[in-house]
Amino acid sequence: MRRPIxxxxxxxxxxxxxxxxxxxxxxxxxxxxAVERAGGTPVVLPPVPAHSVPALVAALDGVVFxxxxxxxxxxxxxxxxxxxxxxxxxxxxxxxxxMRAVIDADLPFLAVxxxxxxxxxxRGGTLTQHLPDRIGNDIHKPDPVRLTTHDVQLSxxxxxxxxxxxxxxxxxxxxxxxxNRIGSGLLTVGWTQDQVVEAVELQGHAFGVGVQxxxxxxxxxxxFEALVAAAAVKPPAEPAVSVEPAVSVEPAVSVEPAVNGxxxxxxxxxxxxxxxxxxxxxxDLDPAHEAGPGTGHLEQADAHQQPAADHGDHAGVPLEExxxxxxxxxxxxxxxxxxx
Numbered sequence: 296m297r298r299p300i301x302x303x304x305x306x307x308x309x310x311x312x313x314x315x316x317x318x319x320x321x322x323x324x325x326x327x328x329a330v331e332r333a334g335g336t337p338v339v340l341p342p343v344p345a346h347s348v349p350a351l352v353a354a355l356d357g358v359v360f361x362x363x364x365x366x367x368x369x370x371x372x373x374x375x376x377x378x379x380x381x382x383x384x385x386x387x388x389x390x391x392x393x394m395r396a397v398i399d400a401d402l403p404f405l406a407v408x409x410x411x412x413x414x415x416x417x418r419g420g421t422l423t424q425h426l427p428d429r430i431g432n433d434i435h436k437p438d439p440v441r442l443t444t445h446d447v448q449l450s451x452x453x454x455x456x457x458x459x460x461x462x463x464x465x466x467x468x469x470x471x472x473x474x475n476r477i478g479s480g481l482l483t484v485g486w487t488q489d490q491v492v493e494a495v496e497l498q499g500h501a502f503g504v505g506v507q508x509x510x511x512x513x514x515x516x517x518x519f520e521a522l523v524a525a526a527a528v529k530p531p532a533e534p535a536v537s538v539e540p541a542v543s544v545e546p547a548v549s550v551e552p553a554v555n556g557x558x559x560x561x562x563x564x565x566x567x568x569x570x571x572x573x574x575x576x577x578x579d580l581d582p583a584h585e586a587g588p589g590t591g592h593l594e595q596a597d598a599h600q601q602p603a604a605d606h607g608d609h610a611g612v613p614l615e616e617x618x619x620x621x622x623x624x625x626x627x628x629x630x631x632x633x634x635x
Contacts, residue, residue: 299356299526301335325511333519342389352396357403357526360410376424403502403525411505418478442467453484458517468508
């Protein structure tokens, strides 16, 4: 049986091989191991230009949106908080475009931590930039480096609840941001005791799950197994399209006897018909999203009340100043190339 191909979003960072320094596509190996152990074939996805995203998504059976640094607050019309990390604009644009294409294609996906924030912004939601300002403590990220285990309550009827076969779970995580106003079409299916959203599902989607914690770091891979199982289900085949013959054959035309030595030409020469080409429906990388308020915690906003999700999603545009975290290593690279 063919193993489903699961794309895992990566990012560009400076990396070192021996004495060489190069920009590389990187992703924590825990994601690839989790997909492999769950029965899928993992493929790390590089941040490609927007025009390449539809073809990239078309080659996949499912996608994992990985965790990482904070998203650009301007994407939800806010100024950066002093605790918000500098954004990776290239990665932001790429993952927003992929999320839209995945939703449009009804492709199964699992959005982890930052990935759940990407999902929420695409659906018109907003984020709390620094959670301690809202709840009064740093219980969701007590250690700046290590993950800690905490309890989450789950909707037993949800995909996440059915995967765990329970109404609660202990999960590993660490985050200082969270969903504020929930996006259109998203349903809260997991939360903590202090009313922080921990899991959402995209209603009407084949398998669209976002979690605030890091399931790739857990011993139990139930969410990855559920993703791979959904990705293994083939959509119904498209009905066959009949192709009309290129040439319509007319009945034989009788030729009258020659008059003055000339034969009359047929009155109706054979007619040629054009073949009909069928083009794939293009993916809309910048759909209009409905706007509106929401309360942010566990309440779901009405679909007609959501604001626009993204204000500049153009993957592949030239990088602006400050978008290349590897710039500090570039002088070493150039010196190496001169000495080579």
